[in-house]
Amino acid sequence: MSTKIKGVKNNLQLSMPGGSLVDWLGGLGAEDIGVDLGSSNVVIYIKNQGLVFPESSVVAVREKNGEFVASGTRAEEMEGRTPKGIYTIRPIKESAIVDYRATAHLLNSIINQSYLKRMFFHPRLIICVPVGITGVQRRALLEAAFTMGARKTVLIEQPIASLMGIGLDASHMEGAMIVDVGGGTTSVSVASVHGIVVSDYSRMAGMAMDQAIIARVREVYKVEIGRKAAELVKIALGARWHIDNRKRSTSVCGTSLVTGLPVKIEVTGKVAAEALTPVLEHIFRKVRSVLQKTPPALLADIRDHGIMITGGAGQLKGLDQMITNLTGIPAYVVEHPLYVNAIGAGTALGYMNDLRDSMQDLR
Numbered sequence: 001m002s003t004k005i006k007g008v009k010n011n012l013q014l015s016m017p018g019g020s021l022v023d024w025l026g027g028l029g030a031e032d033i034g035v036d037l038g039s040s041n042v043v044i045y046i047k048n049q050g051l052v053f054p055e056s057s058v059v060a061v062r063e064k065n066g067e068f069v070a071s072g073t074r075a076e077e078m079e080g081r082t083p084k085g086i087y088t089i090r091p092i093k094e095s096a097i098v099d100y101r102a103t104a105h106l107l108n109s110i111i112n113q114s115y116l117k118r119m120f121f122h123p124r125l126i127i128c129v130p131v132g133i134t135g136v137q138r139r140a141l142l143e144a145a146f147t148m149g150a151r152k153t154v155l156i157e158q159p160i161a162s163l164m165g166i167g168l169d170a171s172h173m174e175g176a177m178i179v180d181v182g183g184g185t186t187s188v189s190v191a192s193v194h195g196i197v198v199s200d201y202s203r204m205a206g207m208a209m210d211q212a213i214i215a216r217v218r219e220v221y222k223v224e225i226g227r228k229a230a231e232l233v234k235i236a237l238g239a240r241w242h243i244d245n246r247k248r249s250t251s252v253c254g255t256s257l258v259t260g261l262p263v264k265i266e267v268t269g270k271v272a273a274e275a276l277t278p279v280l281e282h283i284f285r286k287v288r289s290v291l292q293k294t295p296p297a298l299l300a301d302i303r304d305h306g307i308m309i310t311g312g313a314g315q316l317k318g319l320d321q322m323i324t325n326l327t328g329i330p331a332y333v334v335e336h337p338l339y340v341n342a343i344g345a346g347t348a349l350g351y352m353n354d355l356r357d358s359m360q361d362l363r
């Protein structure tokens with residue numbers, strides 16, 4: 001299913017038309033950046049350049065002096081095998097910043113690297129934030145942006161960024177439902193021309209799926225597997241609603257809990273499905289509860305447009321079938337589900353001069 005309508009400007013918080021002279025001058029350069037800051041990945045969209053390949057939301061730190069020694073995918077590769085005196089952290093948990101200095105470092109290093117050694121000058125940022133973010137979390141995010149030298153930062157709600165990234169125009173629709181299944185959080189939102197109407201979130205998302213697979217494999221095969229192996233199983237086999245799930249299997253390596261030796265096992269689709277079902281049923285209950293709270297006037301539009309699934313773990317095989325079967329409303333994974341929020345933030349950069357600086361909240 002594809003629904004193409006344009007521009008979602010109405011849902012953005014606009015300031016004085018035209019913005020300041022500094023804004024206008026900044027708009028001429030390529031230093032406007034859209035950011036989707038996730039617990040698993042950071043995706044960046046640079047004005048006039050486009051998307052930057054996503055980096056893992058991981059930073060490696062030297063224990064003795066707190067110095068950052070690696071960030072992004074390079075730091076993720078160190079997870080679970082860091083040399084003595086170095087540890088890794090994930091500075092964003094469940095879409096909230098838990099360490100803003102590390103977040104600022106992560107953002108800075110990604111942006112500088114994407115600039116390919118070009119001189120990096122104080123950028124203007126649009127950052128996607130979850131619906132219902134607390135004042136403290138907003139502050140942490142804005143402080144991270146300030147620390148990295150941003151001269152203007154605008155926070156926009158993720159579902160609005162998703163709609164912009166998909167290319168939908170909220171001003172021409174009564175209601176749209178977005179189910180964003182990320183690494184640490186699943187958020188379910190209904191948006192209308194007036195903004196977010198109903199929304200709910202859960203910690204049951206991609207990482208919870210990995211943990212459920214690790215636990216089930218331990219139980220069935222008496223083998224301990226790592227997070228990466230569990231992720232491979234998740235991506236390869238998917239949910240029980242996936243048509244091929246029962247026939248398939250995939251092999252991963254782990255440590256036998258009986259002998260303590262490394263082993264290779266064949267995990268079946270049935271075992272993966274057993275692990276994933278409770279997580280997916282939890283996600284479904286969130287979808288159902290948001291639908292139940294949605295004003296009836298919006299339901300017809302949601303039915304027409306279908307339920308849009310975004311986020312990395314939204315690609316789980318069978319998840320769209322599950323939501324379709326259980327709600328009776330067609331659900332589909334949007335194009336570029338991992339990048340759609342960053343693309344939306346990138347689209348919103350076009351209105352940067354007119355948007356209110358969220359940094360004003362800090363002062």
Ligand SMILES: Nc1ncnc2c1ncn2[C@@H]1O[C@H](COP(=O)(O)OP(=O)(O)OP(=O)(O)O)[C@@H](O)[C@H]1O
Nearest residue numbers: 038039040041182183184185206311312313315316
């Ligand atoms: N093809 C796939 N099938 C299932 N899961 C996938 C697939 N590709 C990626 N994932 C999962 O998507 C998750 C990351 O998604 P995403 O990058 O949207 O999260 P995030 O935005 O960083 O997290 P959050 O929104 O919770 O802060 C990971 O758990 C990863 O294992």
